[in-house]
Amino acid sequence: MRPPLAVAARASVQPFAVMDILQRVADLRAAGRDVISLCAGEPSGGAPTAVSARAAAIHAAGTPLTYTPALGIAELRQAIAGHYKRWYGLDVPARNIAVTTGSSGAFMLVFLAAFNPGDRVALARPGYPAYKNILTALGIEVVELDAGADTRFQPTPALLGQAVAQHGPLAGLMLASPANPTGTMVSREELAELAQWCGEHGVRLISDEIYHGITYPAPRNPDPKGVCAWELDQSGVVISSFSKYWGMTGWRLGWALVPDDLLPGVDALAGNVALCPPAPAQMAAVEAFSGESYAEADAWVAEFSRTRNYILGKVADLGWTDAAPADGAFYYYANLGPALAGFADSREYCAALLESEAVALVPGTDFDGVGGTATVRLSFAAGYDAVSSAMARIERFQRAHAG
Secondary structure (H helix, E strand, C coil): CCCCCCCCHHHHCCCCHHHHHHHHHHHHHHCCCCCEECCCCCCCCCCCHHHHHHHHHHHHCCCCCCCCCCCCCHHHHHHHHHHHHHHHCCCCCHHHEEEECHHHHHHHHHHHHHCCCCCEEEEEECCCHHHHHHHHHCCCEEEEEECCHHHCCCCCHHHHHHHHHHHCCCCEEEEECCCCCCCCCCCHHHHHHHHHHHHHHCCEEEEECCCCCCECCECCECCCCCCCHHHCCCCCEEEEECCCCCCCHHHCCEEEECCCCCHHHHHHHHHHHCCCCCHHHHHHHHHHHCHHHHHHHHHHHHHHHHHHHHHHHCHHHHCCECCCCCCECCEEEEECHHHHCCCCCHHHHHHHHHHHHCEECEEHHHCCCCCHHHEEEEECCCCHHHHHHHHHHHHHHHHHCCC
16 A cells, blocks of 8 residues: 655645635625725836836846856846935845845745754734744744733833743844834834844744735824835845835745845745846846836835725724734734624635625735634725725625624
């Protein structure tokens, strides 16, 4: 009898529920339903005009699409360096910029280069599930910090100290500002405190800054684009992407600012794991740093701000509670409160809402394995018209299911 074949334990990570929801959205649309999807963090505007035009010209000219250097073409790495000078006043050497297959590719390369199996890496809960799942698949112990409303859903030195006391020394801290799903940010002072704590304890700071540029004015957030961790300490890693501010999700292009000690490892891993990022996306993405492209992206941020203000004005009508203060990104994360009555959990609420009113939200279970059964994430990246139409449907659904 043939012996059974093994399946690696690392493959048993939790699936990302939003992907199943997106499949159901596609099925309903194929069946003729008018579905409003507020589940994906995907800006509806798409790539800037100049980027799309450059891509079309590349293909029309028959430009050879060959392998590129593992860490990206020189023109794009230099353009990204110019971006850091423009936004943050930072002089980042192009050699320390690794262009990757989306920010997801950057996470994989950096986690592989920076951490060994058995190392402990801390991250805030609620948080983006891919951090936890990739780290777990790589044999790295994830230490979740219970970051609630009292810390604006962000890690603090006090929480890190508690984690060390309970679990032992940490090798890394995964930080996101603005964060997914909450949209909250750390201030310059808070980031400086975290960077100092990491430096004093030999902890590698990994700063996910993919939502930089999508921020909203607030007294505690005087930095208009966000604070780059490399402004304070360049021993950590900064990860970003073209997906959010520039709306280029399907182009699968991101980057990392990599300190010198990790650079050889990231370079070698990149060449083995993916050979190189997508060549045509790299060539076209250079145009993302034109004045025209920045202006288009800023116009979309203004639309996000308008939509965010609309949602905040509907809080009383929704009846949701304990919402995270969305300093940036394009998410509204809240407890369903009384609206959860009659449903087993947020997953059941979201499933019923999708089938009944054709509105797709994400249950908080994707982001928080402890309190997520009562929370949801609404993405307002779809724009004002889609969100306002969806809100009317959500209110109708909740009225129909009220006590």
